[in-house]
Amino acid sequence: MARTHHADPVADARVRFGPAGIEVGEIDTLPNQRSHSVLDVIPSFPDSAPPWIAPRAAYVHIPFCAHHCGYCDFAVAAGQDHRIEPYLDALATELAALRTPREIRTLFLGGGTPSHLDVRQLSQLMAELRRWFPGPLDEISLEANPDSFNEEKASLLASFGVNRVSLGVQSFDPRMLRRLERRHEPAHVEPAVAAARHAGMQVSLDLIFGVPGQSMTQWASDLKSALAISPDHVSTYGLTYEKGTQLWKQRQRGEFSPAPEELELQMYQHAMETLEAAGFKQYEISNFARHGFESRHNQVYWANEAFYGFGVGAAAYVGGTRTLNVRNLEVYLQRVLGGESPVFQSETLEPEPRARETLAMNLRRAEGIVFDRFCEQTGFDATALVGTRLNRYTAHGLLELDDRSARLTRSGRCVADAIVAEML
Numbered sequence: 001m002a003r004t005h006h007a008d009p010v011a012d013a014r015v016r017f018g019p020a021g022i023e024v025g026e027i028d029t030l031p032n033q034r035s036h037s038v039l040d041v042i043p044s045f046p047d048s049a050p051p052w053i054a055p056r057a058a059y060v061h062i063p064f065c066a067h068h069c070g071y072c073d074f075a076v077a078a079g080q081d082h083r084i085e086p087y088l089d090a091l092a093t094e095l096a097a098l099r100t101p102r103e104i105r106t107l108f109l110g111g112g113t114p115s116h117l118d119v120r121q122l123s124q125l126m127a128e129l130r131r132w133f134p135g136p137l138d139e140i141s142l143e144a145n146p147d148s149f150n151e152e153k154a155s156l157l158a159s160f161g162v163n164r165v166s167l168g169v170q171s172f173d174p175r176m177l178r179r180l181e182r183r184h185e186p187a188h189v190e191p192a193v194a195a196a197r198h199a200g201m202q203v204s205l206d207l208i209f210g211v212p213g214q215s216m217t218q219w220a221s222d223l224k225s226a227l228a229i230s231p232d233h234v235s236t237y238g239l240t241y242e243k244g245t246q247l248w249k250q251r252q253r254g255e256f257s258p259a260p261e262e263l264e265l266q267m268y269q270h271a272m273e274t275l276e277a278a279g280f281k282q283y284e285i286s287n288f289a290r291h292g293f294e295s296r297h298n299q300v301y302w303a304n305e306a307f308y309g310f311g312v313g314a315a316a317y318v319g320g321t322r323t324l325n326v327r328n329l330e331v332y333l334q335r336v337l338g339g340e341s342p343v344f345q346s347e348t349l350e351p352e353p354r355a356r357e358t359l360a361m362n363l364r365r366a367e368g369i370v371f372d373r374f375c376e377q378t379g380f381d382a383t384a385l386v387g388t389r390l391n392r393y394t395a396h397g398l399l400e401l402d403d404r405s406a407r408l409t410r411s412g413r414c415v416a417d418a419i420v421a422e423m424l
């Protein structure tokens with residue numbers, strides 16, 4: 001099942017790209033594989049460069065959270081608000097490596113909890129971002145928690161062009177929220193949605209299923225509550241137990257029984273049926289949107305196209321090279337404010353692994369692998385590369401295959417992680 005929570009595609013990229021078997025705490029003790037100064041210029045490209053080389057998207061990571069939820073393994077900093085100001089300075093320094101303003105179509109502020117910043121800090125952050133990405137942009141998204149998003153923040157953000165908010169609702173049931181160690185209450189959701197609507201923003205809701213103790217009835221009720229507030233977009237993630245998290249440790253100690261796999265699968269199928277019946281299109285394994293409200297930014301990841309990345313733990317993919325910033329906030333601040341690059345790892349894939357990665361990412365989308373486009377992007381014929389596999393999945397009813405494209409069926413989406421892993 002999919003990973004939980006915000007900025008899922010970036011996290012996926014990190015997991016695929018990160019060094020296997022290395023714990024979060026160990027990563028930043030490894031030697032820096034680049035000796036660059038932070039002020040090295042981020043390459044620019046001619047207007048004619050294709051989107052898998054020249055970024056038309058940017059991701060900015062804001063790690064601060066009011067509290068560290070038990071299941072979360074993202075690069076987060078809880079109880080470290082005294083570091084917000086230096087962090088904004090460090091981001092400004094990292095952004096200055098662009099040297100000239102860049103034209104992009106989408107900007108995504110993920111976390112962590114970007115809405116944890118106060119109005120003045122958000123204003124400083126957005127002013128800096130719009131200095132480098134003046135626009136016009138098609139989409140600026142911000143992740144928010146229901147208890148830290150209000151009319152004042154929404155109106156300020158909208159004045160900088162933020163037009164989409166992704167709310168980490170996760171559940172409308174206080175028992176599930178407690179199990180996940182989330183701090184907000186279900187009652188916080190409606191005012192947060194109203195604030196976003198009042199500011200003219202699109203609204204996306206994140207929901208988690210497969211929580212220990214969650215029944216199908218309860219999950220159906222969560223979906224119903226979500227639909228009752230008419231979101232434009234819904235992301236549903238099966239709970240995963242990432243090694244080292246509190247929830248993972250509790251499970252290791254036998255403090256609870258995880259949801260049975262069969263139940264989790266039924267919950268996913270129920271989400272697909274319910275959301276589609278309510279007029280949402282499932283345009284990616286975990287994402288559903290009303291027509292025209294698909295996340296443009298996240299589609300960049302699934303197309304395996306280029307994107308800038310800034311902030312602690314942020315991944316970037318520029319000119320065919322993937323980079324990953326250090327995940328430890330203190331190390332990030334020391335490096336960037338000391339004039340060093342925050343990049344921990346840099347890798348330029350050979351053409352075939354890059355093509356396979358593109359296949360795997362494309363398969364997550366409802367439109368799947370579009371053969372002409374894939375060939376133009378990678379130089380490979382998809383059927384020559386993985387034709388035998390595609391035929392096998394088709395024979396098992398997991399894939400629909402024709403001359404133009406290959407797409408996962410509903411059954412295929414239920415085992416998507418395994419299929420995607422086989423493509424790499």
Ligand code: SF4
Pocket residue numbers: 005006064065067068069072073074076111112113145168
């Ligand atoms: S609010 Fe989100 S990013 Fe922050 S700790 Fe909780 S799950 Fe992680």
